[in-house]
Amino acid sequence: MRIAGVDGYNGGWIAVIVDSSDFPDASVAWSEDLKELFTNNSIELGVVDIPIGLTSGPADRNVEQAARAVLPKKASSVFNTPCRQAMCAASYEDACVENQTTLRKRFSKQTWAIMPKIKEAEIVVRALGQDRVKEGHPEVSFAILKGQPIYASKKSVKGLLTRIGIISRIGFDLLRLSEHLPDNHPAKPDDLIDAAILAWTANRVTNNQHKSFPEAPEKDATGLEMAIFA
Secondary structure, three states: OEEEEEEEEOOEEEEEEEEOOOHHHOEEEEEOOHHHHHHHOOOOEEEEOOOOOOOOOOOOOOHHHHHHOOOOOOHHHOOOOOOHHHHHOOOHHHHHHHHHHHHOOOOOHHHHHOHHHHHHHHHHHHHHOOOOEEEEOHHHHHHHHHOOOOOOOOOOHHHHHHHHHHHHHOOOOHHHHHOOOOOOOOOOHHHHHHHHHHHHHHHHHHOOOOOEEEEEEEEOOOOOEEEEEO
């Protein structure tokens, strides 16, 4: 089965693609368009680092609370997901007003910055189905694989090298993967690393070895299942 881990970067999406659990022979692909990334590379299951399914209130998704439970002292790495009403707002302030009205809280500018990708992912999920596109979170996957969270930031030397070491030990050759990227590719090192750990997660899903957060996912008002897979 052809599976992938997918992470967003400024201007597009990057995927680490694996055939038949063969991590050492993984490949890398990228596209400005998420649906094209799936279809052009015949990805049968992709785990994407983006929220899928949005609450319409009055309660938050229970996904973030479940994910934070496996990331003690690192809960801030799991952003609050906006409510569905905020997705139609024209500005960050308007979106926060909608979120405050619906969920009694604002959300970060980092979350606002990925709103276009949340919208794009939902369109793709509706087109391809949730059997083919699932939500993941790299830090949750690393915590499950390592047995505890990685506390060093992925932007730090220690954090970056720790993650590279873990990815290498499970078979991914990040240097070989990076050689397929153009010299001026806008993706950052941690984008490739995050895509690789999500490919590991996708492989777990295909082998029914995964965990979901929460264990019993709920559906949003539009019928989309809300859960992080790891």
